[in-house]
Amino acid sequence: MKKASSFEKAAARCWNLLNEGKPFTPIFTVGTMAIYSVTNLGNSGFLADFLLGLLAILPLLVIYYVFDFPLFLRNYLWIPLVAYLIIWNNVNLGLLFTAVGLYFFFTVFFWGTFYYHLRIGTSWLNFTRFWKLVLKNSDSTSGNAQEQLPKFLLLLSLWNFSLSEHIWAGAEIGQLILFYVGVLLFSWILHKNLFDWKPKVIPTYTSNVVATTRAINQKVIVMVIDGMRKERFEEANTPFLDFLRKNGTEYARMETVYPARTVVCFSSMFTGTYPFEHGIKSNMVWKLGIKVESVFDSLRKVSKKGSLLAVAHLVDSFGSDVDTFTAVMHNDVVDRKIIERAKLIMEEKNPDLQIVQLISTDQTGHSRGVLYDEYIQKIEEADALVKEYFDWLKEKGMLENYTFIVCADHGQADGIGGHGHLDEGERFVPFFMYGQAIESGKVVEEKHSLVSLASTISYLLGAPFPNKARGPVLNEAIRKEVLINDAAKGDRISSSS
Known part of the structure; x- marks a missing residue:
């Protein structure tokens, strides 16, 4: 059996950027916006607007990186999205449908079918089951549709809103700051009161027996x-x-x-x-x-x-x-x-x-x-x-x-x-x-x-x-x-x- 090559070790680390939920969310959000906006690359000022939009959603990216929303907590992620719709009611359906399509292409076809076929020999028809697994998955990985969907739908909506409304020049910036403060408090309260299933940490170091150099086993x-x-x-x-x-x-x-x-x-x-x-x-x-x-x-x-x-x-x-x-x-x-x-x-x-x-x-x-x-x-x-x-x-x-x-x-x-x-x-x-x-x-x-x-x-x-x-x-x-x-x-x- 071959050892893992240096390339495989590096590839495994890179893959974790897409597998773990925390790094996946910003990578997918930025990548989706870049793909959706590719036709505007030649426009004057596009790059500046793109970076300003990224700056506008940066606080929310940080909040979603700091706070996990696993298991039933993912249900609460829809509340900030609903709040956004109530406050600003600005939706780009083309952008959001593009994001949803890219997400399921990545998880169901690229990851669940293509990647697993090449790496471990899973059938080319694995997508016929994998889409159901993605919808049911409860853990904070990229393959958790119920957590990732409300995250990137809100992030992309806010990004697109910041581009269309030019929030940096108007009163909208104050509303946006208040919105982020609200999401931060909401996340903190949820985790303080509901994130309570971690195992208890053993507070002391091993002391129930005395360590010596006499071995029981060879x-x-x-x-x-x-x-x-x-x-x-x-x-x-x-x-x-x-x-x-x-x-x-x-x-x-x-x-x-x-x-x-x-x-x-x-x-x-x-x-x-x-x-x-x-x-x-x-x-x-x-x-x-x-x-x-x-x-x-x-x-x-x-x-x-x-x-x-x-x-x-x-x-x-x-x-x-x-x-x-x-x-x-x-x-x-x-x-x-x-x-x-x-x-x-x-x-x-x-x-x-x-x-x-x-x-x-x-x-x-x-x-x-x-x-x-x-x-x-x-x-x-x-x-x-x-x-x-x-x-x-x-x-x-x-x-x-x-x-x-x-x-x-x-x-x-x-x-x-x-x-x-x-x-x-x-x-x-x-x-x-x-x-x-x-x-x-x-x-x-x-x-x-x-x-x-x-x-x-x-x-x-x-x-x-x-x-x-x-x-x-x-x-x-x-x-x-x-x-x-x-x-x-x-x-x-x-x-x-």
Whole structure:
């Protein structure tokens, strides 16, 4: 399997400008106005008027960038548009129909059909389903029609109004300022009173056990089935994953982080903390690299090695600790190729910690939706591949003293497999641990967070916790005869069965 090329890494970052809702809104608005106005390019003063119009809507662009309107909050976005119509009643239907047409061309045909066909082999007829997914998608991405439509319809109407009425020379400028103040207050009040579903932040750093350099395990394997929605996993036929969780310890209420974007989730899982601390706040990473220690840094302190086999996006967080694979591959074969690459890395590097990201389930959710049979099929294929890899590791003698962890980084909501703002299906993820040191047949019902993964891995491998790790070690899963803490000595006695 090929590594992600430098071009693919750069292309992935560029694509996020169009995928993430925050940068998409201004890019699409400016691009639409430019396309609509192309016939005026030769007119005297056109460029000055164009830039003045952009300046006129700049405050609203900033408001829409600062404030997210995910889930049900997107319904409130129509109120400023209605207010505009009441105050100014100035509408350019040609411009607005052009914008709507361009939007659905981009999302349904360019993204949902052309892009997915070239990258993962989705059918040329994918548009016959993708338009329905775009209309239902609830997350703050460019593919959320119910959020993007009222945003760009208002922005373009205000821009066109500023050009036709020459607001800079009249009393309209005062009305426009008052309008923006009203939208700002409206947005602030909404978010202060209704934006209340974020998970609670763990306020202290990891302290429920004492970190030492005595390892419980020689090796920890983490299989992350990207985007595996919990209840759909329960519906799938997954005999091997069911064996692991029933003969290990399952965390029934394992919560992902906010926002539940892949790069954010992985950054939190393997640093043990949240975006405000590690600095990765979306898949669109403006400044490369996490700001805190990762579990890979912790392992280096005790001369141990970690490997993360993942897509190019995760280089933005973890840099050279990522063994990349190309995501430009048919979705029916990509997970198979990932497993083959994982075997090669294990043979060549023999890392003490190996993290493997399987992406086919997530990509199916994004391209075909999560409430269809194709999504279940990919979970079942992941089950077979994880079993194959587990059996291969045993055959090679690499599972003598180990913990095997299976989880998802986030779930997926309806629509285009949206995830980020914790709609139904996103918040709680499958999570279970298996191995000689892990309790058998145990289910932990208390709520836990994926930020506990970094400190738990460090604890199992006898490494210090990452310097900003907040998640408690998942010690409910560790067998009592193995987990013997001596608070006075700060020591740990380990054994294996």
